[in-house]
Amino acid sequence: MLRTDAQTPAIRLADYTPPAYLVDRAELTFRLDPEATRVLARLEMRPNPAVSGPSRDLRLDGRGLKLISAAINASPLAPDVLVQDDEGLSVSAEHIPDGPFVWTAETEIAPLSNSALEGLYMSGGMYCTQCEAQGFRKITFYPDRPDVMATYRVRIEGDVPVLLSNGNLTGQGPGWAEWEDPHRKPSYLFALVAGDLRAVEDRFVTCSGRDVLLQIWVRAGDEPRCAYAMDALKRSMAWDEEVYGREYDLDRFMIVAVDDFNMGAMENKGLNIFNSKYVLASPETATDSDYANIEAIIAHEYFHNWTGNRITCRDWFQLCLKEGLTVFRDQQFSGDQRSRAVKRIEDVIRLRAAQFREDAGPLAHPVRPEEYIEINNFYTATVYEKGAELIGMLRRLVGAETYAEALDLYFRRHDGEACTIEDWIKVFEDASGRDLSHFKLWYSQAGTPRLGVKETFADGRYTLTFSQHTPATPGQPHKAEVVIPVAYGLISPGGEEFETGLMEITRSEQSFSWDVAEKPVPSLLREFSAPVILERETGPEQLSFLLAKDTDPFNKWEAGRSLALALIGQMSREAGVEPADEYFSALAEVATDPMLDPAFKALALALPSVDEVVAALASEGHTPDPLSIHEARRALERKIGASIREPLEAIYAEHTVSGPYTPDASSAGRRAFRSRALALLTADNPDAGLAETQFSSADNMTERMSALSLLVAHGREDDALRQFYADWSSDRLVVDKWFAVQAVQTPPEKAVLVVDELTRHPDFDLKNPNRFRSLIGSFAMGNTAGFHVPGGAGYRLVVDWLIRLDDVNPQTTARLTSAFSAWRSFAEDRRIAMREQLERLLAKRDLSKDTNEMVSRLLGITGG
Ligand code: B3K
Ligand code: ZN
Numbered sequence: 001m002l003r004t005d006a007q008t009p010a011i012r013l014a015d016y017t018p019p020a021y022l023v024d025r026a027e028l029t030f031r032l033d034p035e036a037t038r039v040l041a042r043l044e045m046r047p048n049p050a051v052s053g054p055s056r057d058l059r060l061d062g063r064g065l066k067l068i069s070a071a072i073n074a075s076p077l078a079p080d081v082l083v084q085d086d087e088g089l090s091v092s093a094e095h096i097p098d099g100p101f102v103w104t105a106e107t108e109i110a111p112l113s114n115s116a117l118e119g120l121y122m123s124g125g126m127y128c129t130q131c132e133a134q135g136f137r138k139i140t141f142y143p144d145r146p147d148v149m150a151t152y153r154v155r156i157e158g159d160v161p162v163l164l165s166n167g168n169l170t171g172q173g174p175g176w177a178e179w180e181d182p183h184r185k186p187s188y189l190f191a192l193v194a195g196d197l198r199a200v201e202d203r204f205v206t207c208s209g210r211d212v213l214l215q216i217w218v219r220a221g222d223e224p225r226c227a228y229a230m231d232a233l234k235r236s237m238a239w240d241e242e243v244y245g246r247e248y249d250l251d252r253f254m255i256v257a258v259d260d261f262n263m264g265a266m267e268n269k270g271l272n273i274f275n276s277k278y279v280l281a282s283p284e285t286a287t288d289s290d291y292a293n294i295e296a297i298i299a300h301e302y303f304h305n306w307t308g309n310r311i312t313c314r315d316w317f318q319l320c321l322k323e324g325l326t327v328f329r330d331q332q333f334s335g336d337q338r339s340r341a342v343k344r345i346e347d348v349i350r351l352r353a354a355q356f357r358e359d360a361g362p363l364a365h366p367v368r369p370e371e372y373i374e375i376n377n378f379y380t381a382t383v384y385e386k387g388a389e390l391i392g393m394l395r396r397l398v399g400a401e402t403y404a405e406a407l408d409l410y411f412r413r414h415d416g417e418a419c420t421i422e423d424w425i426k427v428f429e430d431a432s433g434r435d436l437s438h439f440k441l442w443y444s445q446a447g448t449p450r451l452g453v454k455e456t457f458a459d460g461r462y463t464l465t466f467s468q469h470t471p472a473t474p475g476q477p478h479k480a481e482v483v484i485p486v487a488y489g490l491i492s493p494g495g496e497e498f499e500t501g502l503m504e505i506t507r508s509e510q511s512f513s514w515d516v517a518e519k520p521v522p523s524l525l526r527e528f529s530a531p532v533i534l535e536r537e538t539g540p541e542q543l544s545f546l547l548a549k550d551t552d553p554f555n556k557w558e559a560g561r562s563l564a565l566a567l568i569g570q571m572s573r574e575a576g577v578e579p580a581d582e583y584f585s586a587l588a589e590v591a592t593d594p595m596l597d598p599a600f601k602a603l604a605l606a607l608p609s610v611d612e613v614v615a616a617l618a619s620e621g622h623t624p625d626p627l628s629i630h631e632a633r634r635a636l637e638r639k640i641g642a643s644i645r646e647p648l649e650a651i652y653a654e655h656t657v658s659g660p661y662t663p664d665a666s667s668a669g670r671r672a673f674r675s676r677a678l679a680l681l682t683a684d685n686p687d688a689g690l691a692e693t694q695f696s697s698a699d700n701m702t703e704r705m706s707a708l709s710l711l712v713a714h715g716r717e718d719d720a721l722r723q724f725y726a727d728w729s730s731d732r733l734v735v736d737k738w739f740a741v742q743a744v745q746t747p748p749e750k751a752v753l754v755v756d757e758l759t760r761h762p763d764f765d766l767k768n769p770n771r772f773r774s775l776i777g778s779f780a781m782g783n784t785a786g787f788h789v790p791g792g793a794g795y796r797l798v799v800d801w802l803i804r805l806d807d808v809n810p811q812t813t814a815r816l817t818s819a820f821s822a823w824r825s826f827a828e829d830r831r832i833a834m835r836e837q838l839e840r841l842l843a844k845r846d847l848s849k850d851t852n853e854m855v856s857r858l859l860g861i862t863g864g
Pocket of ligand 2: 300304322323326
């Protein structure tokens with residue numbers, strides 16, 4: 001049990017009970033006003049037939065609502081019948097009819113003063129909602145839980161030109177519009193948007209011939225920047241039909257771009273709301289990775305229509321049911337649209353950076369958590385990214401065909417329902433005939449398993465012996481063995497791959513043998529077939545061999561990554577460590593291999609981040625020093641730049657992309673490779689002026705930004721930063737980049753100073769989550785050496801700002817506390833300094849329950 005203040009007890013999966021009353025239909029009328037919006041709710045309710053027993057009290061969730069009136073079956077309820085508290089209201093059983101009844105209520109809310117950006121709020125003069133997970137209760141009284149699903153009719157009245165809600169438009173006139181959503185949905189998928197917006201339109205004809213109107217709603221002037229998002233949407237719709245057989249189910253699909261948004265986007269039925277950062281793009285303002293993110297997030301939210309909306313979660317513990325699966329689907333989509341290998345490597349980099357880190361510290365929790373205080377704190381890398389890895393493992397274990405059958409069965413069996421992980425596993429068991437009870441442990445056991453492997457070769461018999469263990473995590477001291485699918489290949493010393501397959505490791509120790517003439521080199525965990533840490537006895541020779549010979553692109557990249565990790569780790573701990581010549585020649589070989597995709601080569605030439613080295617050293621039992629790691633990393637970049645300068649110069653010269661900018665994967669890959677070459681060359685010789693030249697001549701944001709990053713990192717930024725700001729000061733998304741590049745790239749010794757200075761810049765705005773994250777978030781999460789600067793000034797700066805933000809936006813504050821998640825990995829001085837700052841944050845008056853829960857977990861304040 002988590003212990004925090006008495007008013008916020010933890011919610012437990014084990015305590016789930018079905019809702020006492022269901023809502024079949026919700027009819028809502030909104031009379032919009034920034035300071036006093038009236039919400040009239042008419043709910044058709046009935047006792048839940050699945051719950052037996054005598055009649056029950058009616059409990060409706062509601063937070064911060066001014067109740068004007070309420071009635072049951074049109075009979076007004078006297079104030080003494082309604083028992084209202086901070087979290088909702090109750091009506092005792094004797095006042096509730098036995099059968100179906102109609103609840104009506106009028107409430108008042110003030111969207112203009114809602115800075116938490118949850119419920120109905122305002123962003124730049126426009127009304128907007130965010131209801132997942134529990135924001136609907138800030139709009140009206142309602143059983144605000146995902147297992148209550150209703151059809152909705154929404155009437156909006158307001159003095160603004162565009163009035164939008166879920167479903168199909170059924171009527172409109174001056175100052176009003178009415179929407180009908182025929183699909184039953186939980187309240188978290190409700191959305192309303194109203195404002196002075198413009199639509200970019202297109203159409204999509206579905207596989208059964210339904211002609212769907214597609215609209216992207218933006219502020220006037222932003223229309224030319226929607227083309228890529230629209231294209232990504234159409235590709236997503238076609239892909240979901242082709243690959244999963246899923247067709248869209250309304251007459252229109254709308255996306256709205258909003259500037260003030262706590263996260264990336266939200267999959268509200270028929271009316272997705274997006275952070276404008278993930279919709280708007282033009283070559284001059286967006287980078288290749290912005291385009292890739294837009295594609296992935298548009299797809300993700302669209303795919304939720306089936307995995308999340310039509311089949312939703314019974315309760316919030318089942319969040320991974322929709323999120324893990326939808327992440328897996330968006331990863332498959334991006335892999336199909338681009339390079340599968342490159343996409344897989346990028347996903348694993350992200351998984352390790354965020355999820356492995358989470359699993360290794362005080363915030364570790366299972367993919368399906370068992371308790372929470374604030375559910376918004378569990379929209380984590382573990383639920384999303386590890387959740388997606390579990391789907392990938394299932395698919396690998398049962399095979400692609402059975403996976404497709406299981407998914408068909410899932411959609412057939414559960415359409416229109418609110419489901420659990422048990423339902424999900426059952427469709428796989430039914431489709432495959434396998435008992436998956438052991439596999440299911442992945443959902444309840446936290447922590448990243450360590451998979452040890454030893455090899456022996458004697459008398460023509462080659463044996464791999466695996467052992468597994470998972471370190472303890474908070475609340476789970478003892479771990480059991482999990483099912484680990486290990487995709488592998490065996491490569492002869494001459495470089496021939498002669499065997500590939502899948503090993504299923506289910507016990508704490510397990511061996512596999514092959515009869516072979518010569519001792520092979522094993523390529524293990526191909527495509528990163530399981531989210532584990534492989535602990536092998538591989539020396540640099542085997543890794544260089546795999547870097548050169550492995551046919552699995554993931555493991556080819558992984559070999560180079562392991563070499564670089566070991567090298568930077570060593571260089572950070574001992575003076576005089578020099579990489580072997582073979583390391584440089586292996587890198588040169590990859591860089592110049594004409595058969596390899598430039599995007600892959602860009603990844604192969606990239607060094608692990610400081611954070612990644614910190615995590616690797618900590619997991620080997622060392623005490624990492626971010627500053628020495630930063631120096632070692634810079635030194636290795638310099639050495640690579642010097643050792644393979646000629647090929648790098650050739651790459652830089654030859655990988656220009658001709659013609660006007662296009663964001664396609666192949667052009668983006670060439671640009672990425674070229675900018676990697678530029679980074680290595682600049683590391684060796686910043687005076688050559690290559691970055692300056694690229695900065696001033698680039699015609700697209702990708703190349704401009706990669707040059708600017710180098711200029712800031714090498715202390716040559718003044719003119720460029722001034723120029724960049726002068727060019728783009730009126731563009732909010734570009735100004736975010738201007739803040740972020742300084743927060744991330746400024747060398748550690750002056751980073752705190754620069755960030756502190758930037759907090760006084762007139763464009764720094766605490767209330768806009770993008771802007772806050774671009775400065776404070778980027779510094780805390782992206783400038784590891786600067787954040788951990790000796791003396792603790794980085795920690796103090798971040799906590800100063802989290803304390804200010806908590807009163808304004810608890811959700812974003814709570815999220816950013818995870819910058820401290822690795823605090824126990826460091827030496828004592830840093831540990832003490834970080835703990836002091838976390839305690840200072842915890843001691844803040846009226847700390848939000850969001851932040852309170854996070855800081856308590858970080859500090860390990862948990863009890864029985
Ligand atoms: N489902 C939303 C996330 C909601 C976060 C609530 N704190 C976006 C997504 O995963 O698609
Ligand atoms: Zn999602």
